[in-house]
Amino acid sequence: MKFRFKALQRMREPDELDSPTLLAAPRGWIALFVVLITMTAALLWTFAGHIPITVDAPGLLTHPNGTALIQSPYGGMVRSVLTQPADQVALGQTVVEVEDAQGHTQQVTSPFGGQVVGLSVTAGQVVEPGTPIASVERTDASPDRMVAMVFVPAPQAIGLAPGEQVDLSVSTAPSSAFGLLRGTITSISPYTLTKDAVSGLVGGDLAAQRYLTGAPPRLVLIDLVRDPATRTGYAWTSQSGPPMPLGSQVSVTATVDVGRQTPFNLILGR
Known part of the structure; x- marks a missing residue:
């Protein structure tokens, strides 16, 4: 009888048709707007954003005549x-x-x-x-100086131009401790190099094997950016670089920026 009484009482109450109905709490709307904004930004970045395309190429520190x-x-x-x-x-x-x-x-x-x-x-x-x-x-070049000779596979060298900045990882100075050596592209060989041409630059067939593992390379000559404030005399991504002079005949790996690509094209493999 107790439940029956409550039911009859409820039926006598007028319908609250003019009362507002709460469909979602304010926090829910805020979360929804954040998700929509994030998805919209991600979609725009997929089609309009640009991702730098870099390639690592082997080389060595030497003099212009190799x-x-x-x-x-x-x-x-x-x-x-x-x-x-x-x-x-x-x-x-x-x-x-x-x-x-x-x-x-x-x-x-x-x-x-x-x-x-x-x-x-x-x-x-x-x-x-x-x-x-x-x-x-x-060391008979005029003028003589320290440079980096980098051998970039021909398909990946398309688009490179003198004046572009290049970072070099030096084998005798770990990048995790001393950063990367700064350089600027000064020239790019117009044609790919043969095995004999590479051997003539690096001092023999045995030394040339490191640079002939893939497609025929093009020679990219890189001038080192000078900085008298460092111990090496050259600029590094770190403040001071390694605490010892920089010698020639040292292996380097250059990180070369060869272009940019939208995320959408990257997903499609274009």
Whole structure:
């Protein structure tokens, strides 16, 4: 009877047709608007935004003329080796002496000036004409300076232009501790390089293998940005860079910006 009484009482009450009905709390509307705004912004960014496309390319720190091989024009036995790695050689300086089949001593001279970075022969070794004798990093460019030679695969080099900024990860200075070395593109080879061309720049076939793992590369020459306030004399993404001088013949990896792409095209794989 108690429930019956409440039901009859409820039926006697007038309908509250003029009372507002709360469909959603204010917090619910705020959350809905935030979701809609976020989705709209994400959609606009998908079609109108741009993502930088970068490629990592191997290279080395060297001088503008690179590293070249000295080859023996004579056949015979090496009588003496007159230079050692890290020695400086001048144009026309004797590098090794070779005794030919007639017993004459022939002098193999350097056709350029630079620093010896490797020897390929020892005293007593028999050589043929054209045998590599030594690798020399040429320092006879005018003016001479430290540069980075980077070998970018030809398909990824499209769009690169002189003046663009490049960051270099130096193998002897971990980027996590010292940052990246700053550089500026000064030139790009108009044609792809053959294996022999790469070998001629880096000092032999063995050294060239690192730069010939994919498509034929194009040579990108990068000038280092100078900063006298750092220990190396060059600018880094960190404040001071590594606490030691920067040497040549050091491997680097360049991060090159090769263009931009919308997220929509990236999703579609264009």
